Structure formats: C-alpha cells, structure tokens
Amino acid sequence: MVGRTIAVVAMIEAHDLRKTYRSRSGEVRALDGLSLSVPEATVKALLGPNGAGKTTAVKVLNTLIGPDSGRASVAGVDVLAEPAQVRRVIGASGQYAAVDENLTGRENLEMVGRLYHLGRRRARERAQELVDAFDLSDAGDRPVKGFSGGMRRRIDLACALVNTPPVLFLDEPTTGLDPRSRIGLWDVIADLVRDGTTVLLTTQYLEEADYLADHISVVDHGRVIAEGTADELKAQVGGHRVVLTLVEQADAGLARSVLARRGTGEVRSDASGRTLDVAVEAGPSTLQGVLTELDDAGVRLHDAGMRRPTLDDVFLTLTGREQADDDESEQSA
Amino acid sequence: MTTDLDRPPPAARPTGDRPAPDAPRGVVATWFSDGWTVTWRNLLKLRRNPEVMVFAVLQPIMFVVLFSQVYGGSIRIDGGDYTDYLMAGIFGQTVLFGSTFSGYLMAQDLKEGLIDRFRTLPMHSSAVLVGRTNADLVLNTVSMVIMIGAGAVVGWRFSDGVPRFLAGVGLLLLFSYAFSWVMALLGIMVRTPEVINNAAFMVLFPLTFISNAFVQSSNLPGPLEVFANWNPVSALVQAARELFGNTGSAPVPDTFPMQHPVLTVVAGSAVMLAVFVPLAVARFRRSSSR
Numbered sequence: 036m037v038g039r040t041i042a043v044v045a046m047i048e049a050h051d052l053r054k055t056y057r058s059r060s061g062e063v064r065a066l067d068g069l070s071l072s073v074p075e076a077t078v079k080a081l082l083g084p085n086g087a088g089k090t091t092a093v094k095v096l097n098t099l100i101g102p103d104s105g106r107a108s109v110a111g112v113d114v115l116a117e118p119a120q121v122r123r124v125i126g127a128s129g130q131y132a133a134v135d136e137n138l139t140g141r142e143n144l145e146m147v148g149r150l151y152h153l154g155r156r157r158a159r160e161r162a163q164e165l166v167d168a169f170d171l172s173d174a175g176d177r178p179v180k181g182f183s184g185g186m187r188r189r190i191d192l193a194c195a196l197v198n199t200p201p202v203l204f205l206d207e208p209t210t211g212l213d214p215r216s217r218i219g220l221w222d223v224i225a226d227l228v229r230d231g232t233t234v235l236l237t238t239q240y241l242e243e244a245d246y247l248a249d250h251i252s253v254v255d256h257g258r259v260i261a262e263g264t265a266d267e268l269k270a271q272v273g274g275h276r277v278v279l280t281l282v283e284q285a286d287a288g289l290a291r292s293v294l295a296r297r298g299t300g301e302v303r304s305d306a307s308g309r310t311l312d313v314a315v316e317a318g319p320s321t322l323q324g325v326l327t328e329l330d331d332a333g334v335r336l337h338d339a340g341m342r343r344p345t346l347d348d349v350f351l352t353l354t355g356r357e358q359a360d361d362d363e364s365e366q367s368a
Numbered sequence: 369m370t371t372d373l374d375r376p377p378p379a380a381r382p383t384g385d386r387p388a389p390d391a392p393r394g395v396v397a398t399w400f401s402d403g404w405t406v407t408w409r410n411l412l413k414l415r416r417n418p419e420v421m422v423f424a425v426l427q428p429i430m431f432v433v434l435f436s437q438v439y440g441g442s443i444r445i446d447g448g449d450y451t452d453y454l455m456a457g458i459f460g461q462t463v464l465f466g467s468t469f470s471g472y473l474m475a476q477d478l479k480e481g482l483i484d485r486f487r488t489l490p491m492h493s494s495a496v497l498v499g500r501t502n503a504d505l506v507l508n509t510v511s512m513v514i515m516i517g518a519g520a521v522v523g524w525r526f527s528d529g530v531p532r533f534l535a536g537v538g539l540l541l542l543f544s545y546a547f548s549w550v551m552a553l554l555g556i557m558v559r560t561p562e563v564i565n566n567a568a569f570m571v572l573f574p575l576t577f578i579s580n581a582f583v584q585s586s587n588l589p590g591p592l593e594v595f596a597n598w599n600p601v602s603a604l605v606q607a608a609r610e611l612f613g614n615t616g617s618a619p620v621p622d623t624f625p626m627q628h629p630v631l632t633v634v635a636g637s638a639v640m641l642a643v644f645v646p647l648a649v650a651r652f653r654r655s656s657s658r
C-alpha cells in the first residue's frame with residue numbers, strides 16, 4: 036500500500052448499528068452493534084464469512100434500508116435523518132448488478148446521469164466518458180441483456196461513478212470479473228482514492244483487501260470483531276507460521292502433537308491431512324526444533340518451511356471459518 | 369473484445385468541478401424531469417420487449433377481426449350493427465388488460481434490482497411510479513390507435529361526431545391510467561410478475577365476459593345479467609358506446625352505472641387516483657429492497 040497522508044475527517048461513520056430481519060421463517064440478526072469509521076480519501080474493506088452482515092451494513096449506509104437502531108453519517112450528513120442529502124454525494128454498486136437489461140450500457144449511464152439531474156446534455160457526455168473509461172465502447176450500444184456477467188458488473192460500477200461521488204460504496208465489486216478486469220478496477224479505485232474519494236467496499240478476496248484497503252474491518256455475526264491495517268491484523272494472529280507436508284498420512288498424529296507443543300495456536304491441516312501448519316513465536320528456531328524432533332522420530336517430509344501469515348490466516352483465526360464457506364444459518368438467537 | 373482497464377482511466381476520476389445537483393432547478397422541475405426520465409426508460413424497455421408489443425399491438429387487431437368476423441353474423445344487436453356495438457367492448461377490454469402491465473412490470477423491476485439503483489439516487493421516489501404509469505398510458509394509447517384503425521377496416525363507424533368520439537377515447541384512457549395505479553400498487557405488494565399476471569387474468573376475464581362488452585346484458589341468464597348491470601367494466605363500455613353513438617336501440621338497463629355511465633367512470637377514475645396514487649407512493653417508499 037502506498038503511504039499517503041490520512042486525513043482525520045471521517046467521511047463514513049457507523050455507530051452501533053442493529054438490524055433484525057423478520058420473516059415467516061424467523062428472525063435473523065443481520066447487524067448486531069456494528070460500528071465503523073472511514074477517514075476521507077481512504078479505502079475500508081469489510082471482510083467476513085457469508086451472512087456476516089456486510090451487505091446489510093453497506094445498504095444501511097447507502098440509504099437502501101433503515102436500521103432498527105444506531106447512528107450513521109456519510110460526509111457529515113446523518114443517513115437516517117437526511118437520506119436524500121446523502122444520495123447526492125454517494126455512488127453505490129450493490130452485490131448484484133442493478134442495471135436495466137433492456138437498455139444499452141450507454142443508455143443506462145445516461146439515465147443515471149439524468150436522475151442525478153446533470154441535465155440531458157451533460158448526462159450524455161458523462162455516459163460517453165465512462166463508456167471510454169471502462170472500455171465499453173463496443174458493448175455500449177447493445178442492450179445489457181446480451182452481456183456477460185463481467186460486462187454487466189462494469190456497467191454497474193460505471194453507473195456508481197456517474198456523479199463523480201466523493202463517497203463510494205462497492206459491495207463485492209470484483210466478483211465475476213476476470214483477473215485482468217479486476218486488476219484494472221483496482222487501479223481505477225486506487226486512482227479515485229488518490230484524488231480524494233472515500234471508499235467502503237466488501238470483498239471475498241483477501242488479496243483484494245490486502246492490496247486496496249487502508250483499513251480492514253473483519254465482520255462476523257453482525258459486528259466488527261477486529262480491525263486495523265492488513266499488517267496489524269496479520270501481526271495479531273502471530274508472527275510466523277510453520278508449515279509441514281508429510282510423505283505418510285500415518286505420521287499426521289505425531290506431527291500434529293509436535294506442532295501443538297511447539298506452536299502457539301491451533302494446528303490446522305488441509306483437506307488431504309498431510310499438510311499441517313501452526314502459528315509460532317520464534318520462527319526459525321521453532322522450525323529447527325520441529326525438524327530435529329520429527330527427524331529423530333523417523334517422520335519423512337515432502338516439504339517444510341515458514342511463512343508470514345496471510346489475511347486468510349487472519350480470517351480463519353478470527354472467524355473460525357473458511358472465507359468461501361457457504362451457508363451461514365446458525366444465528367445467535 | 370478487449371477488456372482494457374489496465375490504465376487508470378482519467379474520466380473515472382472525480383473532477384474538481386463536481387456538478388452541484390439541483391442547484392439551479394427547483395423541486396418541481398426535478399420532479400418532472402425524474403418522471404420523464406423514468407418514462408423514457410420504460411418506453412425504451414417496452415419497445416424492446418417483443419412480448420409486450422405482441423400483446424399491445426397484435427392482440428387488439430386479432431380481437432377486432434375475430435369477434436367482428438366470427439360472431440358478427442350470429443349476434444344480433446337491437447337497432448344496430450354488431451361490429452359497431454362490439455368496438456367499445458374491445459376497447460374496454462384492451463385498456464383494462466393493458467393496465468395490468470403496470471403491475472407486472474413494476475413487480476419485474478423490483479425483482480431485477482434496478483429499483484435498488486433508483487433508491488440510491490437523489491431522485492424523487494414517486495417518479496418511479498409516475499414513470500411506470502405514464503409509459504403504460506402511452507402503450508394503451510398506441511393500442512387504442514391501432515384498434516381504431518383495425519375497427520375502421522372492418523367497418524366500424526362512430527356516429528355522434530368527432531368531439532364525442534375523442535371524449536370517448538379520452539375516457540377509456542383516463543380509466544386505464546387510474547387502473548394502472550391500482551395495478552402498480554399490486555405489483556409492489558405481490559412482487560412476483562407471474563402471480564400478478566395470473567391473478568389479474570383470473571379476476572379480469574370473468575369481469576369482462578360477464579359484462580355488456582361483447583353481448584347485450586339482457587342476453588345473459590338472470591343472476592349474470594344483474595352482475596353485468598352493476599359491473600364497472602359494463603359502465604366503462606357503456607360510456608364509450610354512448611359517446612361513440614354505438615348503443616343501438618335496446619333499452620338501457622335500469623341501474624345507476626348503466627344510466628349514468630360517463631359520470632360513473634369519471635367519478636370512479638377520480639376515486640381510484642385519489643386513493644391509489646398516495647397508497648402506491650407510500651407503499652413504494654416503505655417497501656425495502658429485496
């Protein structure tokens with residue numbers, strides 16, 4: 036992350052947001068005291084397992100839904116008291132592309148411009164600028180219906196930028212984009228932020244949070260369970276991890292007990308059961324110790340080494356679940 | 369196709385001169401502009417939707433031709449010609465069913481998520497409904513013009529002069545516009561386009577067939593005749609028929625809607641608008657996204 040001076044002004048603030056969805060099938064507590072603050076011209080990423088409440092939090096902040104309680108402000112404007120005012124300064128792109136299937140890419144952009152009251156001529160110009168910027172020129176004149184998911188996504192993102200908003204909400208902006216478009220979008224976002232835009236985004240890609248976000252909030256069960264820069268979060272889960280790959284699965288029990296004794300956290304293993312890893316305090320000496328002990332016991336290794344923790348480790352340690360894990364139905368009542 | 373997003377596109381950046389939204393224009397001006405923008409969008413959508421075009425353009429022609437040619441010879445109208453008698457019925461039926469599009473398309477929009485985009489824009493939220501019903505009024509007008517043409521081809525003539533003819537057309541469109549709002553509210557509440565469609569057909573089919581739309585109500589068996597003489601669809605058809613001068617010589621049934629059909633339709637439409645416009649707008653504001 037490029038160092039940049041961080042202004043003190045919080046452009047996005049949420050305090051103790053609560054929201055319970057009630058339906059025939061029961062109650063779901065989607066937000067349970069969520070608070071966050073995003074300084075001007077920075078990117079905040081929300082990470083969390085499916086159903087954690089990320090989308091709900093974003094929807095409260097971009098005025099789509101009202102919370103049951105709590106306070107929120109965007110660019111200094113109270114979201115609950117003056118949603119109309121907030122809508123003038125935000126751009127939003129939801130988890131599912133909200134574009135008109137029957138309109139062309141260009142018409143979609145023009146429509147949004149006109150609804151921002153740019154005037155018809157300016158709306159048309161702005162649509163053209165964005166068609167160029169997002170390289171939609173060959174697709175800009177066909178109804179969206181025939182577009183691929185990624186193209187739709189990009190039109191949706193372009194729609195969020197029509198008003199050159201100072202505050203941007205992006206819910207999983209790069210889901211469905213090919214790697215090239217994803218990196219392209221990262222550049223667009225980094226560029227916007229350099230010029231002063233404040234961004235709140237959610238993502239399923241830890242790499243994306245690592246690359247883009249100045250600050251990360253890990254969300255689970257409707258509240259923020261950890262926050263900080265990517266490095267701070269990594270430091271929080273431990274300095275290094277020792278990773279072993281066994282030749283024989285039969286040795287797993289022994290290796291696990293060695294790692295458990297010398298490591299600091301829970302020993303994790305992959306699906307095959309032959310690759311084990313654990314957080315350790317003193318990386319190199321622990322690795323040496325582990326290797327000697329296993330060698331003495333006659334355990335053969337394919338591979339052994341040390342690595343810095345990744346955001347995946349942060350995620351797993353904090354939420355106890357894989358990021359990609361689906362279905363999140365257990366809810367604290 | 370290239371997907372070249374690699375270089376930072378300058379146009380995506382915020383520029384120093386952010387447009388000051390609404391600054392030069394007042395609330396009324398932006399309300400009209402929003403309503404018109406959504407209408408424009410809906411009209412584009414209708415034009416590109418072949419299903420809708422078939423329904424609005426081909427179906428009315430088919431009805432006019434089939435009914436007048438198939439039943440024309442066998443249904444007798446006292447003191448008149450069946451084709452002349454029939455047209456008001458088909459007009460009434462077409463605008464009635466045409467209005468159901470408002471519900472169907474409203475539900476579809478809510479389902480597809482575009483409404484979520486609208487809700488994050490600084491637009492007047494009532495414009496979503498205004499744009500919906502306006503576009504459907506245009507669609508109904510197109511259907512009307514086509515039916516008038518088709519009617520002329522099969523020999524239909526109005527006989528009370530152009531002003532009354534235009535009043536009849538206006539009355540049918542007024543009713544269709546008011547009824548669009550009822551359907552739009554239904555669309556917001558039900559949210560499943562197919563359900564709206566099926567429910568509307570289940571209600572509207574009997575309503576149109578147990579009326580004076582295609583036959584004189586006196587030809588219907590007892591209880592159905594009573595129903596037909598109080599049926600609002602009968603009032604609509606009777607009003608148009610009177611204004612077109614196509615009633616024939618049969619005595620007008622002795623119920624209030626039949627005796628004062630124009631008044632009934634105008635008052636009914638006014639009541640529908642007065643009740644359902646605010647209801648639909650309020651309901652739309654309250655209904656959260658998916």
Ligand SMILES: Nc1ncnc2c1ncn2[C@@H]1O[C@H](COP(=O)(O)OP(=O)(O)OP(=O)(O)O)[C@@H](O)[C@H]1O
Nearest residue numbers: 056058063065084085086087088089090091092658
């Ligand atoms: N409209 C709704 N009605 C009822 N329950 C809902 C609704 N929207 C969300 N929920 C529930 O609220 C919880 C939080 O949902 P939310 O969409 O905010 O999660 P998320 O973190 O965005 O998940 P994902 O990573 O899958 O996008 C989930 O348990 C979800 O099932």
Ligand SMILES: [Mg+2]
Nearest residue numbers: 089090091130
């Ligand atoms: Mg989500």
